[in-house]
Amino acid sequence: MRVISKKKLIEFYDKYPDSKTQLEAWHKEAQKSIWEKPQDIKNLYKTASFLAGNRVVFNIAGNKYRLIVKIEYKLKIVFIKFIGTHYEYDKIEAEKI
Secondary structure: OEEEOHHHHHHHHHHOHHHHHHHHHHHHHHHHOOOOOHHHHHHHOOOOEEEOOOEEEEEEOOOOEEEEEEEEOOOOEEEEEEEEEHHHHHOOOOOOO
């Protein structure tokens, strides 16, 4: 999958260094994966949550942080829409971000 854009992850883990290892691992795994449907993601990430609009929520660092992506399965593109603390996640409309 093509991940757009890693810069958001870097900016986040520069601010929250305890997220770096997991975000780097997620990015590497996403890049080498070919996700054609939600079940492909669920097979790798048991705790992933699926939202309307092809959005997926990943728990990072024991659910301390949340990563929301939008996936265009046919184009093989993953758009990073949000990365934040659990508290910040609770303040947004995840389906619309």
